[in-house]
Amino acid sequence: MTNRTVLVLLDPAGEVRPSVLELLTIGRTLGRVEAVTLEAPSVEALAQLGAYGVETVHQAELPADLRGDARHLSAVVAAVLTAAVRLTDADVVLAPSTFGAKEAVALAGHALGAGVIIDAAGVAEDDAGHVVGTKRVFAGSWDTVSRVTTDVAALTVRANAVVPQPAEAAVATEVEGFAVAVDAVLPAVTARTEKARDSDRPTLEEAAVVVAGGRGTEGDFGPVEAFADAVGGAVGATRDAVFEGWFDRYIGQTGVTIAPRLYVGAGVSGAPHHRGGMQASQVIVAVNNDPEAPIFEICDFAVVGDLSDVLGQAAEVIRAHKQQA
């Protein structure tokens, strides 16, 4: 059933992040892909959408009182997705697996009577034409396959599910406005400060390579950051390191969940809460000076040693290798 309409949430719409490019790539395997936004897409975003085969962008026109900070509330995003599905008679909704988008997709599913799958690691269809989501659960130790039994399916998909692939031929992309009414009871947003994004490094959620620093850094993230830059990766931390004030974002069950091609943990013990957010990574590497460190149980490769010595030397060799290449 490839005559489906698949709606992909593009929020914010200033750029098309790698996770959204993945959704567009997945969407094309299920049917025709259209995008839904809450603001005007930038010129760059439109060009990228065209390259990925999106002919139509549905831009929500919100009531005046919801155009400010309240626009980011998940119940507002959900109302937009719900209205867009009704407008286009769409069959599938796809969004990235951020905490906000998870809520928005679940709420839209609730309003539409649609089955919801959160944190899919892959999306496909079964022989009967049902949308199917695969998941990696229990800290990456089990795989599940679930099918959506309703007509409409709403899913969030983890980053690094597929490699983004432009459409065979680019298309022209048109933006169409549509009115959205929001009848949910909302909290008031009294203040909102957007986080500055580190533009030189990939974002933690989406990076193909992630280097994490733990308590073993003793507060010096220098070697971790220098190594991350040598391998072109994002930097993350453990919750303990964040609580110490050494870094701002942590990986784990209550922090950011990642599944990159390569995870490198430096001075990280590998506690269950941390593992829950990274064990689905394809290759796991660690540097730890304790030969009994629990993280070694889930590693492919590891060095027993001091993290600043090991990361420093490794970064040097990798930089030299890259220069040669």
Added chain:
Amino acid sequence: MRIVVPVKYVPDINAERKFVDCRVDRDPAVGTLNELDENALEAALRIVEALDEAEQETSEIVALTVAPPEGDVALRKAFQMGVDRGVRVSDDALAGSDYSGTTAALAAAVRRLETEGPVDLVITGMAALDGLGSVVPALLAATLGRPSVTFAKTVAVADGTLQATRETDEATESLTAPLPAVLSVADTANRPRFPNFKLIMAARSKEIEQWTAADLGLEPGAVGTAGARTETTLAAPRPEKPPVELVQDKGEGGKALAEYLIRHELV
């Protein structure tokens, strides 16, 4: 002030967790209170403790779980922390519930508690450590028709208004909502208390109220496997990883690491 804290009975993340016939194995030997719900219980206790004595007298905190009978361990832990009542909703018809069925059951139980008197706040954890959906609080708010404030890092209640701050993936936000409301608290919101001896002893003999789907007026077709909109058709353990390639750093450890990454085309 009446507060309902939904708490989930989950397998301990330190134990070996598994599926049996595509359902989570709820082996009582490893079943426990979802750790993140301790933050919700702590938040509820602090809100009540901040009230004046007269208001504290009339306050009530109810821990609520949708679980099989083994789920009582989660409620016992809630009693140990100091909640007043424990309610368990159990029914064969609820087995296999997905987000929609679980939410319907929780919402119906909150409504039933409301027939005794208003419920000012529903406070949940930020996620259940087995399902990790982090969507039940928002769905509960939508079903009950109340504002939802989720992933709160700081919480204050004054003059019938809930105030909270939170860190989302994109921003730092301050939110307010009039009560009644639904709140979920992050693991960073507080440090859950350790139960004291007196409460541990008292928790043993506290009565747990048991409700069925019929008690809550839930249509059997709307919950459990029958009402589910998703169906898990396969659950399989991941193949075990080959043992780790462990290198002792004797001065060349960094080089060995770099060579491993280069050899596997990871850089």
